[in-house]
Amino acid sequence: MERGQRFADRTAIVTGSGGGIGEAYARALHAEGANVVIAELDETRGRSVASDLGPRALFVPTDVSDPDSTDRMAAATMEAFGRVDHLVNNAAIFADMKLAGLTNVDYGYLDKFMSVNLMGALHCTRSTIRAMAANGGGSIVNQSSTAAWMGIAGFYGLAKAGINYLTVSLAQELGHRNIRVNAIAPGPTDTAALARQVPEEFRQPLIDSLAIKRLGTPADHVGAVLFMLSDESAWMTGHIMAVDGGQITRI
Numbered sequence: 487m488e489r490g491q492r493f494a495d496r497t498a499i500v501t502g503s504g505g506g507i508g509e510a511y512a513r514a515l516h517a518e519g520a521n522v523v524i525a526e527l528d529e530t531r532g533r534s535v536a537s538d539l540g541p542r543a544l545f546v547p548t549d550v551s552d553p554d555s556t557d558r559m560a561a562a563t564m565e566a567f568g569r570v571d572h573l574v575n576n577a578a579i580f581a582d583m584k585l586a587g588l589t590n591v592d593y594g595y596l597d598k599f600m601s602v603n604l605m606g607a608l609h610c611t612r613s614t615i616r617a618m619a620a621n622g623g624g625s626i627v628n629q630s631s632t633a634a635w636m637g638i639a640g641f642y643g644l645a646k647a648g649i650n651y652l653t654v655s656l657a658q659e660l661g662h663r664n665i666r667v668n669a670i671a672p673g674p675t676d677t678a679a680l681a682r683q684v685p686e687e688f689r690q691p692l693i694d695s696l697a698i699k700r701l702g703t704p705a706d707h708v709g710a711v712l713f714m715l716s717d718e719s720a721w722m723t724g725h726i727m728a729v730d731g732g733q734i735t736r737i
């Protein structure tokens with residue numbers, strides 16, 4: 487599908503965009519005219535996406551769990567592009583996530599996990615809102631998961647439920663500065679990270695549980711993120727949009 491230039495002259499930061507769904511988000515924003523910051527912990531992956539995109543893309547080494555690092559991310563964005571309009575909080579420990587339950591996960595690991603998968607979104611938000619407000623506002627999309635609603639995903643789901651809370655609560659706090667905060671809740675999406683988390687024998691049962699009988703792809707989420715970030719959703723905030731092949735049913 488031919489795309490437009492909805493994001494010309496805008497600057498978007500996408501965390502964890504060195505691969506998977508975040509990379510698809512960054513590429514789509516770039517194709518729509520945005521300056522894009524690849525804010526990624528993994529230098530090899532981050533640099534490779536930024537250099538492939540070329541002009542208007544910048545890799546900024548970032549650890550979302552560290553507020554000093556996210557402040558540097560915002561400063562580097564301002565230095566390169568002079569503004570921040572959009573933030574996508576996509577980064578997460580996912581591909582190499584430990585398998586453990588809430589009652590037996592190591593506390594040190596749980597602290598680290600929450601500092602990335604939950605607090606990371608808050609750190610990035612706090613680091614960027616001043617620049618957004620200075621330009622009259624902006625929009626943020628948090629990457630949640632259907633796991634937040636399913637109650638079976640232990641500490642991963644707990645962090646995503648927290649992301650949902652952050653989304654609605656920050657939407658209330660930031661609305662008067664014309665900063666909108668929404669979220670996307672992907673269902674199971676065919677990335678290298680998912681392949682590491684879902685053993686082959688569970689793949690087909692997972693597909694069978696969906697209304698649309700296939701896994702999602704990173705491209706399936708692009709329309710939602712562009713819509714949620716763009717002025718097309720100018721009066722939407724605090725909304726969590728499932729993009730999940732019909733995995734979640736709610737009335």
Ligand SMILES: NC(=O)c1ccc[n+]([C@@H]2O[C@H](COP(=O)([O-])OP(=O)(O)OC[C@H]3O[C@@H](n4cnc5c(N)ncnc54)[C@H](O)[C@@H]3O)[C@@H](O)[C@H]2O)c1
Nearest residue numbers: 502506507527549550576577578581631672674675677679
């Ligand atoms: N793939 C799925 O089925 C699925 C479903 C629902 C939600 N999600 C969510 O979508 C997002 C992307 O998932 P994915 O499948 O593309 O996985 P992925 O592992 O490819 O993406 C996560 C990215 O975050 C980066 N990252 C990790 N820690 C970081 C940190 N401290 N600072 C900065 N970057 C960091 C990783 O290097 C990686 O590039 C995650 O938030 C995940 O929880 C994925």
